[in-house]
Amino acid sequence: MDFFDRFAIPHPSPVIYASMVAIGLTVIAIVAGLTYFKKWGYLWREWITTVDHKRIGIMYLLSALLMLFRGGVDALMMRAQTAVPENTLLDAQHYNEIFTTHGVVMIIFMAMAFIIALMNFVVPLQIGARDVAFPRLNNLSFWLYFMGAMLFNLSFVIGGSPSAGWTSYFPLAGNEFSESVGTNYYMLAIQISGIGTLMTGINFIATILKMRAPGMKLMKMPMFTWSALITNLIIVFAFPVLTVALAMGTMDRLFGSNFFTTTDGGMDMLWANLFWVWGHPEVYILILPAFGIYSEIIPTFARRNLYGYKSMVASMVLISLLSFFVWVHHFFTMGQGALVNSIFSISTMAIAVPTGIKIFNWLFTLWKGKIKFTVPMLYSLGFLPIFTIGGVTGVMLGMSAADYQYHNTMFLVAHFHLVIIPGVVFAMIAGLTYWWPKMFGFMLNERIGKWTFWFIAGGTCLAFFPMFISGLDGQARRMYTYSEATGFGIWNMLSFIGALGLAAGFVLLVYNIYYSTRYASRDIGDDPWDARSLEWATHNPVPEYNFAITPQVNSSEAFWDSKKNGHTLFKGDYKEIHMPNNSGVPFIMSIIFFVLGFALVFSMWIVAIVSLIGIFACLAHRSFEKDHGHHISVEEIEKTEAEMRGAK
Amino acid sequence: MSHDHSLNPETMPHEPEKATLEGKNKFIGFWFFLGGETVLFASLFGTYLALHNSTAGGPAGNELFGLELVFVMTILLLTSSLTSVYAIYHMKNNDFGKMTLWFIITIILGFGFVGCELYEFHHYITEYGFTFRSSAFGSAFYALLGFHGGHVTFGLFWMIALLIRNARRGLNLYNAPKFYIWSLYWHFIDVVWVFIFTVVYLMGKVG
Numbered sequence: 129m130d131f132f133d134r135f136a137i138p139h140p141s142p143v144i145y146a147s148m149v150a151i152g153l154t155v156i157a158i159v160a161g162l163t164y165f166k167k168w169g170y171l172w173r174e175w176i177t178t179v180d181h182k183r184i185g186i187m188y189l190l191s192a193l194l195m196l197f198r199g200g201v202d203a204l205m206m207r208a209q210t211a212v213p214e215n216t217l218l219d220a221q222h223y224n225e226i227f228t229t230h231g232v233v234m235i236i237f238m239a240m241a242f243i244i245a246l247m248n249f250v251v252p253l254q255i256g257a258r259d260v261a262f263p264r265l266n267n268l269s270f271w272l273y274f275m276g277a278m279l280f281n282l283s284f285v286i287g288g289s290p291s292a293g294w295t296s297y298f299p300l301a302g303n304e305f306s307e308s309v310g311t312n313y314y315m316l317a318i319q320i321s322g323i324g325t326l327m328t329g330i331n332f333i334a335t336i337l338k339m340r341a342p343g344m345k346l347m348k349m350p351m352f353t354w355s356a357l358i359t360n361l362i363i364v365f366a367f368p369v370l371t372v373a374l375a376m377g378t379m380d381r382l383f384g385s386n387f388f389t390t391t392d393g394g395m396d397m398l399w400a401n402l403f404w405v406w407g408h409p410e411v412y413i414l415i416l417p418a419f420g421i422y423s424e425i426i427p428t429f430a431r432r433n434l435y436g437y438k439s440m441v442a443s444m445v446l447i448s449l450l451s452f453f454v455w456v457h458h459f460f461t462m463g464q465g466a467l468v469n470s471i472f473s474i475s476t477m478a479i480a481v482p483t484g485i486k487i488f489n490w491l492f493t494l495w496k497g498k499i500k501f502t503v504p505m506l507y508s509l510g511f512l513p514i515f516t517i518g519g520v521t522g523v524m525l526g527m528s529a530a531d532y533q534y535h536n537t538m539f540l541v542a543h544f545h546l547v548i549i550p551g552v553v554f555a556m557i558a559g560l561t562y563w564w565p566k567m568f569g570f571m572l573n574e575r576i577g578k579w580t581f582w583f584i585a586g587g588t589c590l591a592f593f594p595m596f597i598s599g600l601d602g603q604a605r606r607m608y609t610y611s612e613a614t615g616f617g618i619w620n621m622l623s624f625i626g627a628l629g630l631a632a633g634f635v636l637l638v639y640n641i642y643y644s645t646r647y648a649s650r651d652i653g654d655d656p657w658d659a660r661s662l663e664w665a666t667h668n669p670v671p672e673y674n675f676a677i678t679p680q681v682n683s684s685e686a687f688w689d690s691k692k693n694g695h696t697l698f699k700g701d702y703k704e705i706h707m708p709n710n711s712g713v714p715f716i717m718s719i720i721f722f723v724l725g726f727a728l729v730f731s732m733w734i735v736a737i738v739s740l741i742g743i744f745a746c747l748a749h750r751s752f753e754k755d756h757g758h759h760i761s762v763e764e765i766e767k768t769e770a771e772m773r774g775a776k
Numbered sequence: 777m778s779h780d781h782s783l784n785p786e787t788m789p790h791e792p793e794k795a796t797l798e799g800k801n802k803f804i805g806f807w808f809f810l811g812g813e814t815v816l817f818a819s820l821f822g823t824y825l826a827l828h829n830s831t832a833g834g835p836a837g838n839e840l841f842g843l844e845l846v847f848v849m850t851i852l853l854l855t856s857s858l859t860s861v862y863a864i865y866h867m868k869n870n871d872f873g874k875m876t877l878w879f880i881i882t883i884i885l886g887f888g889f890v891g892c893e894l895y896e897f898h899h900y901i902t903e904y905g906f907t908f909r910s911s912a913f914g915s916a917f918y919a920l921l922g923f924h925g926g927h928v929t930f931g932l933f934w935m936i937a938l939l940i941r942n943a944r945r946g947l948n949l950y951n952a953p954k955f956y957i958w959s960l961y962w963h964f965i966d967v968v969w970v971f972i973f974t975v976v977y978l979m980g981k982v983g
Contacts, residue, residue, distance in 0.1 A: 261805060262801065326812060329808075330805050330808050330809050330812070333804070333805070334801045334805035334808070335801075337804055338797070338800050338804055339797075339801070364809075365811060365812065365815050366815075367812070368812045368813070368815040368816035368819065369815060369819045371816060372816055372820055376823065376915075376919065379908075379915070379919070384908075384909045385908055385914075385915035385919070386832070386909065386911060386912040387827070387912065387915050387919075389912075392830075392832040392909075392910070392912060393830025393832040393911050393912030394827075394830070394912045394915075395826055395827060395912065398823060405819075744933075748937055751937045751938065752941055
């Protein structure tokens with residue numbers, strides 16, 4: 129029995145036992161359902177092994193939504209616990225676990241997956257490509273991300289969740305203060321998922337640089353593709369730092385090395401530095417694609433072309449460079465001295481300049497536009513003021529002297545939620561609504577969508593504005609309760625109500641998906657928004673090969689030009705199309721990664737070594753297999769195109 | 777892309793590694809991978825520089841390092857980079873036999889390097905009790921050197937797999953990018969070693 133003791137939850141509660149039962153029942157229901165409807169083969173052939181960027185994008189999307197709800201429940205529990213003073217809904221340890229998993233799940237497994245979902249679906253279509261540069265690597269990226277996410281979530285029911293915060297600062301995250309295996313999960317799950325993200329980064333850089341349609345010069349790329357290119361460059365240059373930090377953290381915890389320990393010469397601040405050298409660029413990895421999405425949506429519904437294309441590109445490049453030189457502002461209070469703090473203070477505030485340029489460009493795009501208040505546009509318009517408030521408070525936090533007052537208070541929590549939610553979450557929902565017809569061939573209901581928007585936007589303001597006040601009053605973040613005498617009660621209650629509003633908004637979003645799937649019209653044509661970029665030039669939903677004929681591009685809005693200015697997008701006849709084959713090896717390899725991660729979490733060395741060998745065997749297998757892809761014949765293309773046109 | 781990419785001297789393009797779209801993608805993708813790898817090693821170097829004086833009472837670099845062995849290792853690895861250049865030269869001239877020969881020489885030199893490194897680690901552990909756990913300096917040293925040595929070892933088995941896989945096929949536009957990319961990887965490892973030699977060994981001896 130000793131062997132099994134390690135899997136027990138060190139600090140159990142009824143909620144966790146209930147979750148175990150719920151997870152068990154869900155798994156049984158899914159397995160039974162798949163077996164009953166005989167969908168295993170379909171699932172394997174069409175989805176698990178797919179190398180189609182569109183399907184991989186949709187799988188990322190579903191996983192991101194799933195993680196949104198996992199992280200959302202964490203958030204609700206935190207707000208419920210702090211809604212009234214001296215609440216006993218959660219104890220300190222559970223509260224620590226919940227804010228830790230909330231942060232990790234939302235950043236790594238929700239937001240990252242969401243942006244990669246939309247990049248996957250949209251970027252190859254926007255540049256007129258058939259697929260990404262390395263389709264099979266793309267499948268591997270997804271499954272590594274997914275297995276990382278599953279491994280992380282497993283900590284909830286087996287072995288215990290991490291509780292050292294999403295930043296996992298040492299020495300708190302070391303063995304001495306975090307005895308349970310929770311932090312092992314943190315290190316290994318993020319590592320596995322991060323490898324997948326790094327591959328995505330390389331994949332999309334190669335795709336965007338090498339596979340654009342003829343005529344699409346770099347300065348004629350749609351803005352979302354530009355943002356994707358820059359984002360992926362940041363990924364490639366930032367994620368390896370996290371890889372190293374996590375590897376060293378893992379070795380400290382599992383093998384007794386002394387990187388971040390307080391004994392034998394270790395340096396705990398080294399972790400904080402490495403973590404934020406990755407962590408701050410990571411913020412821009414999340415926000416730049418969101419900027420890209422707004423730059424697509426605002427011109428479409430303002431009925432004007434984007435104001436200041438070149439300055440938009442230049443400001444993104446500038447943001448990406450500056451993002452690597454600000455990391456110290458996350459710990460101004462942790463002993464660098466005035467000179468270092470001043471330098472990082474200035475670089476931090478400098479980022480507001482290119483960001484401001486972008487805000488003004490969007491405003492000038494709206495200026496004199498004939499604005500259509502569709503759901504994606506509402507999110508974009510809501511983003512501008514709320515994000516600006518979040519951003520300006522960021523400049524306040526960036527002043528290192530003043531930061532001693534704000535550091536680790538609810539003021540900070542309010543700041544970063546008010547940039548991440550309108551920045552990333554609004555953009556993701558806007559992008560989801562905007563590209564939904566491209567993905568599934570019908571539109572999401574506008575009426576429910578508008579209700580959703582008001583709940584989410586109102587909920588965001590109500591949940592986070594009060595934190596500015598309680599934060600300035602001195603309420604520290606990450607405290608599981610407070611006394612009545614502090615007077616924080618009213619602000620926290622308002623936050624809780626706001627959180628309920630947000631939750632209602634997300635439930636409405638899911639209801640909208642259900643409702644529209646059942647009732648929405650399938651007869652919407654290929655271009656329901658009267659949009660501007662290439663992805664709308666092909667059918668709804670998109671055929672496997674994307675474009676029957678490779679489009680010819682003349683400007684950053686080639687499709688708009690083809691509609692209004694007589695530009696011919698598609699010249700010539702159908703030709704045979706070469707497509708990559710599906711493969712099950714990436715999935716199998718990711719499963720082995722999952723096993724490796726699990727084995728390392730619990731220090732089961734033999735399993736770990738065997739799975740490591742398995743991973744190398746999969747790599748070698750790839751080298752030795754014969755896979756030249758397949759061809760879609762001209763007759764097949766003609767048939768598909770005729771059907772697609774008939775369906776309109 | 778057609779299936780038959782086999783080459784003869786007449787159809788040989790100037791840069792066979794970049795003659796197909798797949799080759800072009802691999803070429804640029806791998807360069808960016810190496811960019812990421814640079815950051816990875818930069819983080820390890822940064823860690824080493826932050827921790828190399830934290831010996832916790834154990835042996836320091838100038839007591840441990842013997843430049844004779846390190847000199848031999850450097851010569852082995854630098855020479856192997858040169859021999860891989862010869863191999864790529866023969867690849868571009870479509871001489872599969874000579875390319876294979878030079879790659880085999882490259883691998884042998886690489887194994888020589890790994891052998892020396894293992895001997896070096898063994899020596900430190902048994903003679904000085906200098907291990908991965910003994911101090912922060914030890915952790916940082918073995919992490920940096922181990923990551924590099926691991927990369928060398930991975931590269932050796934990668935090339936062995938490539939040689940076995942293509943032994944009876946000859947050169948074509950499908951595998952030319954693979955050989956070429958391996959050589960990029962090998963040069964990269966060599967460059968990292970130059971930095972290790974300077975930062976760890978030379979500066980360790982002086983400092």
